[in-house]
Amino acid sequence: MARKSRAGSNRPTLADVASAAGVSAITVSRTIRSPGIVSEKARRKVQEAIARLGYTPDPAASALASRSSSTIGLLVPSLTNNVFSDVLRGVYDGAQGTRFFVQIGNYRYSALEEEGLIRTFLSQRPAGLIVSSMDQTPEGRRLLQAAPCPIVQIMETGDAIDMSVGFDQLAAVRAGARHLRDRGYRRPGFISARMDPRAQRRLGAFRDVTAACGQLDEARILTTPQPSSVGIGGHLLEQLLARAPDTDAVMCNNDDLAVGALMEAARRHIKVPDQLAICSYNDIEMARHMVPALSAVATPRREIGSRAIAMLLDEIGAPGSVTERHVDLGFEMIAREST
Amino acid sequence: MARKSRAGSNRPTLADVASAAGVSAITVSRTIRSPGIVSEKARRKVQEAIARLGYTPDPAASALASRSSSTIGLLVPSLTNNVFSDVLRGVYDGAQGTRFFVQIGNYRYSALEEEGLIRTFLSQRPAGLIVSSMDQTPEGRRLLQAAPCPIVQIMETGDAIDMSVGFDQLAAVRAGARHLRDRGYRRPGFISARMDPRAQRRLGAFRDVTAACGQLDEARILTTPQPSSVGIGGHLLEQLLARAPDTDAVMCNNDDLAVGALMEAARRHIKVPDQLAICSYNDIEMARHMVPALSAVATPRREIGSRAIAMLLDEIGAPGSVTERHVDLGFEMIAREST
DNA sequence: ATGAAAGCGCTAACAG
């Protein structure tokens, strides 16, 4: 049936469309990629033939010939962390309807795994890359610098390689700590799980603020390398109160922890916010619906994702066209009932 | 520098490795894909050359030549729903360290978008596909049936196209409803958001059980097409109690809803479980840490993901080798404090 | 605005 085809998946090719439309293959290719430069007449014939044959381009052939794929790599440290599922959604919604596929790599909070993924993704000649931190290994960073595609680093402001979208994580934690102080709490604690570099830096920011007003007490700082979860939040509060029972406020490094702490407080009949204030970080949807509603530093996760993909697509479409290459989306301290 | 190369990204190719190792290109190819069939000596030379040149295969060229890519497509209806983030994790962990990439497609609970994604994914000649339902459009189903790669349908048992991993969703809901009845609750309600086909069927199962023991009351069934969230869970309970204040138990179609209902009960000083029982569905980590701890029908989401990818990889490696093609992973009714 | 020719980097299909 098909004209040649070795062991024929008789899927139509560019050449099939070309001969059906009575033009050359390259005209079909151009009709698809930049319809503007093809004559009205040719375009119509080609589009008709594409529809009739049910042609879909082969991305592998395209990537091979053009040395660039339609893949956009997205490197995240975790698939379960709600923070990143919001980012994902922003990215996916923005990529929707374009010719690009998003491919997620999960490096599980390991810079070494991240480096491996950078290598793997780069070997696919991606159209662009979104990476979730500035904490690459030196080699990882070098690979990104040498990459022949635009790169957006997300979540933070700081020393970015190419472009960045984020907010000042340290200022955000400071805002939370100051909020606690302004509400009159004097013996604040801090709980955090999964002490990745960013979590470490945030803890540092908490120490700075509390030290500056003479409220820093290391006994009130509880961390664990385990992954964050609601259960861990409860445990950490338990341990914190065992070590420093007079703690009157706790800054939680994310919402899971805060919910866990809130539940632990309920279990012990500790009144929030009277006996203990709880301030959360990120502010996923759940936080505002707790009883009492959690005060939180709200971070623009979804918007980070959509802005990152938008910048990337712009830059892919017209290299050098993105002028605002480092975007600070800010954060917001939202006071509710728990403080 | 490089021998030819048009405008040289001077990345080494198979041919470069071959000449460096003093063998032919195909031997290098074989060394990479099936080391077993290459002589010890050739293999060592090739591996040394690969390491020395820093060679990485070009997946596009490989896909084009072999007519099959290293992509595994994973179609999910939502990126935010915690249910699917657990599935994702299972899939990603299982794909870790293989030569396959997972590519996620989000069809946002639209069978039409799903059909589009099936088409798009198929155009990439994926090595395999994992799809999250049995509710394709007729055309979507036809595309899957004709696909030249293995396909695993996940989440449910039922009328699968190729392979499947899941559990009996209807039996799971029935177990929840029966649990409520066995605990002595007589006026059970049901709340659900995002009424996709699966949610509809689960509601049907709830109706069956309650009708069978004369407890079905449509006034106690509250649904909304909006996406599920903790906030919506609260609203739904509020409406439910407005319509049927004597409701003494509520089956929630997922954990977000159950948490929202629990918080709404707390807000209204309704004692759980004495005045109102709450039974959840899925049992994400948070559920067991609530106060009171939520009773739930626990579903094996993570395991579904890891089992699905394992079956797929087996079948890709040796077509026809998977004998147990339809796996039922079961569920578990876990009674805690909320019932 | 359109086309012809020449690969992109790899693997299938034979042969040896």
Next chain:
DNA sequence: CTGTTAGCGCTTTCAT
């Protein structure tokens, strides 16, 4: 076990 020969389906380059 190893090599040779042809492409895979598309885009680039250079003409026209």
